[in-house]
Amino acid sequence: MSTSVDEAIRTLLLLMPRLIGRAKRTPPPPELESFNLAPRHLSLLAYLLFEGALGVNELAARLEVAPATVSLMVGDLSRKGILARREDDADRRRTIVSIAPGHHAAIDGWLGRGASAWRTALEPLTPDQRRMFVDTLLTFERAVGGGEA
Incomplete structure (x- = not known):
């Protein structure tokens, strides 16, 4: 079944506020x-959770x-x-950041x-379909932000 661009836009304009509201x-x-955590x-926190401890410059780039x-x-x-900081043993100028053990589970x-x-939404897709989905969201973000990103 084919969906026109206008039908897809209509569906997404109705869906996005629901997704944002749920989040x-x-x-x-x-x-x-x-702790009054902001977006x-x-x-x-997501980068540190899924990738582990990272340097400040690595976090900034991501x-x-x-x-x-x-x-x-x-x-x-x-x-x-919430976070733990430590010096990198190999380079004392570099700060390594991680989630504090007491807050990791939460x-x-x-x-x-x-x-x-x-994972539930993306696993059934092929790698190319996942890439297209992510690229589409990134393009949408740039278009909504007036080219910022």
Whole structure:
């Protein structure tokens, strides 16, 4: 069954607010509620959850922000005890960031639900279809943002 561009747009314009609404209604676990985590923190936490400990510059590159911005976020979350920082043994100038062990399970349970839902949606697709889906979302993000990204 073929879907016209206009039909697909109509479906997505109705779907996107529901998806965003669900994401916003997904509260952080009780042990993280008092930390006032913002969406920018979630991206940082997701990278650390799924990729493990990373350097500040690596996080900045992945988040597409300046290292100083990541340093500020890491400092804030470290003071709250959510993140752990340590010097890289091989290069003392490099800071390695990870999720603090005491919060790892809560963050995994919280962000892991979204990862599980994406896995359900993406696993049936071929690698090329997954790439096209991701590329489409990235193109949409750039178009909505006026070319920013």
